[in-house]
Amino acid sequence: xxxxxxxxxxxxxxxxxxxxxxxxxxxxxxxxxxxxxxxxxxxxxxxxxxxxxxxxxxxxxxxxxxxxxxxxxxxxxx
Numbered sequence: 001x002x003x004x005x006x007x008x009x010x011x012x013x014x015x016x017x018x019x020x021x022x023x024x025x026x027x028x029x030x031x032x033x034x035x036x037x038x039x040x041x042x043x044x045x046x047x048x049x050x051x052x053x054x055x056x057x058x059x060x061x062x063x064x065x066x067x068x069x070x071x072x073x074x075x076x077x078x
Contacts, residue, residue, distance in 0.1 A: 012064050019063075020056030027052055 027048050033039040036047065 008064075012060065015063055016057055016060040018056075019059040020052050023055040023059070024048070024052040027055075 032044050032048065036044045038044060
């Protein structure tokens with residue numbers, strides 16, 4: 001039991017970091033200059049970082065919940 005919890009936690013951390021990086025990469029295509037005063041300023045970069053974290057965490061949480069629920073489906077047939 002403890003081993004599976006540790007593996008689950010490690011998988012969640014790795015997925016979160018991967019999806020934050022993918023979100024950061026995807027947000028580079030977004031034109032922030034249309035919505036912020038200084039697109040090259042520190043506040044705009046912080047906004048990109050926070051959006052990346054928010055999106056990446058949400059996507060990782062979705063995948064972890066999907067994985068958890070799909071693993072629980074085996075209990076349906078017992």
